[in-house]
Amino acid sequence: MIADCIEMDRLSSEIEELGNISEYPLPAVTRVLFSDADLRARAWFKERCLSADLSLHEDAIGNLFATWLGQDPDLEPVATGSHLDAIPNAGKYDGVVGVLGGLEAIRALKASGYVPRRSIVLIMFTAEEPTRFGVGCLGSRMMSGVMPLARAELLQDENGLGLNHWRGRAGHVSEMSDVLLDRGAFSSFVELHIEQGPKLEERGIDIGVVEKIAAPAAFRFHLTGAGGHAGAVLMPDRHDALLAGAEIALAVEKAAITSGSADTVATTGVFEVKPGAINSIPFAVKMEVDLRDTDMAARERAEKMILTQSADICTRRGIECSLETINSDEPAVCDANLVSLVEAKSLELGFSTQRMISRAYHDSLFMARLSPITMIFIPCFKGYSHRPDEYSSPEAIRKGVAVLAETLKSLSL
Amino acid sequence: MIADCIEMDRLSSEIEELGNISEYPLPAVTRVLFSDADLRARAWFKERCLSADLSLHEDAIGNLFATWLGQDPDLEPVATGSHLDAIPNAGKYDGVVGVLGGLEAIRALKASGYVPRRSIVLIMFTAEEPTRFGVGCLGSRMMSGVMPLARAELLQDENGLGLNHWRGRAGHVSEMSDVLLDRGAFSSFVELHIEQGPKLEERGIDIGVVEKIAAPAAFRFHLTGAGGHAGAVLMPDRHDALLAGAEIALAVEKAAITSGSADTVATTGVFEVKPGAINSIPFAVKMEVDLRDTDMAARERAEKMILTQSADICTRRGIECSLETINSDEPAVCDANLVSLVEAKSLELGFSTQRMISRAYHDSLFMARLSPITMIFIPCFKGYSHRPDEYSSPEAIRKGVAVLAETLKSLSL
The missing domain is CATH 3.40.630.10 (Zn peptidases)
Known part of the structure; x- marks a missing residue:
């Protein structure tokens, strides 16, 4: 045998x-x-x-x-x-x-x-x-x-x-x-x-x-705000790229949970902050998001929600957002x-x-x-x-x- | 002259x-x-x-x-x-x-x-x-x-x-x-x-x-959750350290805004994710937070709010949180x-x-x-x-x- x-x-x-x-x-x-x-x-x-x-x-x-x-x-x-x-x-x-x-x-x-x-x-x-x-x-x-x-x-x-x-x-x-x-x-x-x-x-x-x-889909966000000294720029004057990224990561989670399919999973696995110094307001974030489902309709609903909400978040915070689809597979x-x-x-x-x-x-x-x-x-x-x-x-x-x-x-x- | x-x-x-x-x-x-x-x-x-x-x-x-x-x-x-x-x-x-x-x-x-x-x-x-x-x-x-x-x-x-x-x-x-x-x-x-x-x-x-x-104060959070494959772990089973960190960063912002002093500033300048791969659930985050005010009472109110909320967030998400005070100056x-x-x-x-x-x-x-x-x-x-x-x-x-x-x-x- x-x-x-x-x-x-x-x-x-x-x-x-x-x-x-x-x-x-x-x-x-x-x-x-x-x-x-x-x-x-x-x-x-x-x-x-x-x-x-x-x-x-x-x-x-x-x-x-x-x-x-x-x-x-x-x-x-x-x-x-x-x-x-x-x-x-x-x-x-x-x-x-x-x-x-x-x-x-x-x-x-x-x-x-x-x-x-x-x-x-x-x-x-x-x-x-x-x-x-x-x-x-x-x-x-x-x-x-x-x-x-x-x-x-x-x-x-x-x-x-x-x-x-x-x-x-x-x-x-x-x-x-x-x-x-x-x-x-x-x-x-x-x-x-x-x-x-x-x-x-x-x-x-x-x-x-x-x-x-x-079917997995993957997106890359480049968020650009305004940097500055963490001690010197008052809160209402900030355009902190990290905070926009934090809101987007939470929106990604929510989109998966509310897609209507229990199988939808979405993950922000990459989150890189510039300059990445404790006393400096983050001026840029690179985020990579992975979204999957076997149900294409549910995946598309989640994707749409992520894109709409990230645009809203960036507008509200005065952050420039460029979005790239890394892959979107069948x-x-x-x-x-x-x-x-x-x-x-x-x-x-x-x-x-x-x-x-x-x-x-x-x-x-x-x-x-x-x-x-x-x-x-x-x-x-x-x-x-x-x-x-x-x-x-x-x-x-x-x-x-x-x-x-x-x-x-x-x-x- | x-x-x-x-x-x-x-x-x-x-x-x-x-x-x-x-x-x-x-x-x-x-x-x-x-x-x-x-x-x-x-x-x-x-x-x-x-x-x-x-x-x-x-x-x-x-x-x-x-x-x-x-x-x-x-x-x-x-x-x-x-x-x-x-x-x-x-x-x-x-x-x-x-x-x-x-x-x-x-x-x-x-x-x-x-x-x-x-x-x-x-x-x-x-x-x-x-x-x-x-x-x-x-x-x-x-x-x-x-x-x-x-x-x-x-x-x-x-x-x-x-x-x-x-x-x-x-x-x-x-x-x-x-x-x-x-x-x-x-x-x-x-x-x-x-x-x-x-x-x-x-x-x-x-x-x-x-x-x-x-007077500046600075804190370092080490958040530890559970990793896993981004495609395979369903949303309710996750303990994603990045999402806890995202919520904490937003809580830090809110603490500064609501401290009662217009001069309070708080910044999450460092946010490092492990493993940092698009298809992997983040299992660890290191965050560094800078908090300042000339008004010590307002700074202490904001600090207290950050500590309370970060503990709540981590409990809710099943994330282990260790917190270190880097400095807390007069x-x-x-x-x-x-x-x-x-x-x-x-x-x-x-x-x-x-x-x-x-x-x-x-x-x-x-x-x-x-x-x-x-x-x-x-x-x-x-x-x-x-x-x-x-x-x-x-x-x-x-x-x-x-x-x-x-x-x-x-x-x-």
Whole structure:
């Protein structure tokens, strides 16, 4: 049996080892796109793939394809994968379970003696996290053509350094056009991931089978008021950008709570103040807001409320507001046959399943433009993610890898 | 006449030259304590003092004393001075007018042929601005003993580097105890400064004579909530530290507005969010709040309101709040004789005057513990300060220097 070929101790120690490749010490994991930690993680991961006898290809922005060549290499390959980058102060499972778990699934298939007809490709996507450039799923977004290359070349990080600077630093110098893949490039794509929500754990379910991925939208506000000495400018004379930002952040919260859908979530995750000195009135704030729902109508209601209220707040406070839509993505619907296949394989292995909606953002959202997709979710402790105490048990991971391996086998027969 | 010996072109070009010694290009000036820009500014200023034949002494934390030796060096000297450090994105006049203007006053007195009986000491104070360690007026605060040496040694910047690290880097290695001065160390102290408020300009007054300096208090909040993935945690399950901070910042504003005194000002100048990623719920916020009034009762009412409301907000949102008082200073009352002397000298020079209260924070506040003090204010454009468009005209500065020179002469006769 394939499941018996999964070496969970090896996988657990690899997860631990990778967690140590971080800008901050464990349990906090930080690997920002093309930072030293990210580059070291990539190098480490490539070694692991080579040890498993996979052949490697990297595109112009560092998306990594590790291929187990099938008996019929002319057929479109089956793909799996996820990401290894991590936001500041995150945990060691988000993305990692899909990449290292995908590698373990392939190693288990090999160990079981299986030989695939279609090639199986394990993808490590570049920058699923938006930390460097403010845009999530950069790798799959560009691969699928949702972000045109011309727009990608304009991306800048907070220091004004662009994608070309960073990919060059990482040694990726080929033409950017090689990133774009055709629809049908893969026969199917299945991503293994921690749930990042509490439902599976609460209900004692082994495997979540994803039917739909929520539609995220993201906005960036640049608020500009008037600075001045904190001791010298009287309260009625102020145009304090921080206070406008504070009101907007509270309006963002309210818009999510009153959208009419219990699933609407909205978060002000970035809030940067200038000059940021205790004795100086803040003259500028940069805010980034993330808004999601699977229900597009509710999301749009919340969005409208945020935009109307932020305009009112800024007018009242004499603050200039420039608003930029970072992304406004469509939800993705998973392939019904793949959903059924993952369910069937889980049941064969004796695992309980539940169909679910992913409210978190994944590369699968964009891979859905290229091929049929679904996702395999496993429980994680209290649903925690993007924090150092993020945790999935070895047993939960083992079950996810087993389902992934059986699914990849079926799809590559 | 002394006023005719003021070389305003020289002083203007020195102000410009010093403005260029900055971490950012003009018009934004940034010189944080013991940063490279601050060290270069100090070196440049020492050259200027030596060119004016002043003798130099530096204490263990870099307070610089440039002395014009009087005929009777056993008498307590007269002192003047201010600071050269600048918060991020500030202007080129705050502090600088008092230091370089003080130097010009001394040069004009020398050029006029005057020889003082008491020595005249020009002081450049270390870290009037709180940027590095979060505490304003560090130099004069330690000199006057308001901050004990043992507490100063515990100060840390945001990277955990202490005062001893930074003063060592700047080459100050003597015993810290040499910073402390005795009451009566100076016979009087007069500080020239831009008003940092709009009153003098609005009313067309040449010289503000300071009778009282407002009492500032400063607080630091550490808010700790729960992080998580922005897509995955539903709104009712959140403990978002940023939203608690937003409510507190608005409560701080309201406390100042409703204190019962029109002079109460309160500012949240520092607001730092962790992890600061768009797709992550903020789990921690560091806020620094500055609260001032000349009316201690109003300030205390506002403080009480801030503390009560922040506790309520944090309880309601399930946020842990730790609160630290950074400083809570007493107001300083200026010496009546010095105030009258500055007024008299201004009138002799044909300048209009107005007695006023300083709502901004100055080294004079702490020098008042060591000797009689007053301050000479000059108008600045719209009252702007701590911003790149801070401006005082050469004519306004010339008048301030003339009054300072005549005052120093009277005090050192």
